[in-house]
Amino acid sequence: MxxxxxxxxxxxxxxxxxxxxxxxxxxxxxxxxxxxxxxxxxxxxxxxxxxxxxxxxxxxxxxxxxxxxxxxxxxxxxxxxxxxxxxxxxxxxxxxxxxxxxxxxxxxxxxxxxxxxxxxxxxxxxxxxxxxxxxxxxxxxxxxxxxxxxxxxxxxxxxxxxxxxxxEHKLQLLDLLLDSIPDALVACDSDGHLEQFNKVARDWHGVDVRKCEAELWSHHYNLYEENGHTVLPVERIPLLRAFHGETVVGQTICIKSKGQAPRWVSCRGEQLKTRSGQLLGALVLMHDISEQKQLEQMKTDFISTVSHELRTPITAISGGLDLVINQVLGPIPDKALAMLKVASQNSKRLQLLVNDLLDMEKLSAGKMDFYLQPCDLAEECQQAIAQNQPYADKFGVQLRILNTEPVRMQLDSHRLQQVLSNLLSNAIKYSTAGAEVTLGYTQVQDKIRIEVKDSGEGIPLHFQEKIFQRFAQADGSDSKAKSGTGLGLAISKAIIESMGGCIGFHSVPGEGTVFFCDFPL
Incomplete structure (x- = not known):
């Protein structure tokens, strides 16, 4: 052989x-x-x-x-x-x-x-x-x-x-990589069926992927709105939003799994596609912000407590100073009167800050009342101009209304005036003497747009993305002269959105700014 x-x-x-x-x-x-x-x-x-x-x-x-x-x-x-x-x-x-x-x-x-x-x-x-x-x-x-x-x-x-x-080796490596991510990751396939939970997601939910209809996801995975009480509606589930083509950025939800403390997470997700555009599914990353939420709640509670405790004495101080300045209690020497006026101005600024803090607290907690009723935008704009012209006179700025034709809308007149006053006062502060600030409204497609326009210095590019954040204020050499609470625009945004609208702006540094509020017809 x-x-x-x-x-x-x-x-x-x-x-x-x-x-x-x-x-x-x-x-x-x-x-x-x-x-x-x-x-x-x-x-x-x-x-x-x-x-x-x-x-x-x-x-x-x-x-x-x-x-x-x-x-x-x-x-x-x-x-x-x-x-x-x-x-x-x-x-x-x-x-x-x-x-x-x-x-x-x-x-x-x-x-x-x-x-x-x-x-x-x-x-x-x-x-x-x-x-x-x-x-x-x-x-x-x-x-x-x-x-x-x-x-x-x-x-x-x-x-x-x-x-x-x-x-298989690549998938095993991918699983190891996904399990090493400190954030939770969930994904679905091209049919919208749950496909992937990494280790963090399994730990947070207390379960692995289940074969169940999307309508049951909130129930099976204990998903709630940011308030921690409202069950997350199907159309608000981040993974489904991403699957249907939305880019999900910064959506906060609450996960309340059995045997675990409530967990607040910030979600980011998008569709997954091949290079040729074929749908593969969707993916969402969830970052645990529970500690941040707790700190925010502590800060909110502290501000709320301090604001309520300060409101009564500040009101009393401000009222007392007004009586003394108006010499109701008798004549005041000129030097003392000047100092009392400074004290009165500062007490009013402090009173404004406290009121803004309380408004912000109410809006955040959803406790601010809104009384929507038919309003005429022409009358509302005329009232806003009249109320803010004395303030504009201090800066040598002229206010002008662009519209007089009546337009009826369902709005809270008091809250709308609060927003318009904030937008007008900001425009006035950042305008030069002799400049003009305009207030008007137009119909844009299926919505009404209210605009406040100035020709001031504009909003710095680096600050524009933070403009609606709480306590946000642009840096400037004369910031003290233009200082405020830093809450006005945050409050205005919350008020407009609570009335069913949205707020935004266009600004070119050195050429001025236009703030607008859009309301559906």
Missing amino acids: QVAEIPHNEQDRLKALLKLQILDTEPDATFDAITSLAATLFQVPIVLVSLIDAQRQWFKSKQGLDVCQTDRKLAFCAHAILQSDVFIVEDAAQDERFAANPLVCAIPNIRFYAGCPLIDANGFALGTLCLIDRKPRQMTEQDKAVLRKLAVLVMDRLKEHKQKLQT
Whole structure:
């Protein structure tokens, strides 16, 4: 019996085989389909997908044979991998290389063998697709061509197996990476079904992905609005918003899982698409801001308490100073009167700050009352101009109304005046003497827009994104002259939104600013 030579590239060949990670794997129907087809086409009792390991040949698929492997020294396939084309033994009993081989002399009694080498992209022969019969046979050129094509199919399956392993490894690595993220991550597939929770998400929710309808997500995953009491409506669920094409930025929700303290999270999410634009699903990251919320609540409680405690004495001080300044209690020396007027101005500023703080607290808690009733915008604008002209006179600024035609809308007149006064006073403060500030309204598509326009210095670019934040004030050399509480625009924004509108601005540094409030018709 002749033992096959070892290929000259054996070490590299074995590395390529081991890299496939296919040895000793479970049977695979895709390989079995090929060997079954070959057995039918060639009418042979045995067909094998044989892979040549260091000391054995192992069968990934086998038809007509019970064993899974044999010694490499006995393997016909060890000879076949040395060839570049189909290796044929027509009658092993008459071939001196194989006549004494136990596989010929005993079960499975091989007489005919034809093996097509399985050669990978790097030229390594990993094994064979082989046909075995217990009687001598010959192969035609057409038979060889068919066997080669079937061998190509086997190589395709081997490539797919390798790609599948690579994909699984990438997914495992991705899972490890996702689980290492300190934020919670949830994702859905292209059908909107939940697909992925990383470790943090599983810990926060107390469960893993469940197969349930989107309408039940809030119930199953204990999702609430930021107030911690209102169950999150389906249309407000961040992952669904992202899935339907919205870019979710900074949405705060509350997760109240059983056995855990309420957790407030800030959500950021968007659709996932291929480079060609095909929808893959959506992903949302959730960052725990519970500690920040607790600090904000402590700050709010502190400000609320201090504001309420200060309001009564400040009102009394301000009223008392007015009585003294007006000399109701008797004449006051000029020097003392000047100092009392300064004290009165500062007490009024402090009173304004306290009132703003209380308004902000009410708006944040949703406790500010709004009385919506029919209002005429022309009358509201005229009233705002009249109330703020004395303040404008101090700066040498002229106020002008652009509209007089009546427009009826459902608004809270008192709160609208509060907003217009804030916008006008800001425009006045940042205008130069002799400048003009205008107030008007126009219809833009299906909404009414109220605008306050000035030609002042404009809002610095670096400050524009913070303009509506609480206590936000732009830096400036004359900031003391223009100082305020830093709450006016934050309060105005909350008031306008509470009345169903929205507020915004356009500003070019050095060219002025336009603040606008939009209300749907």
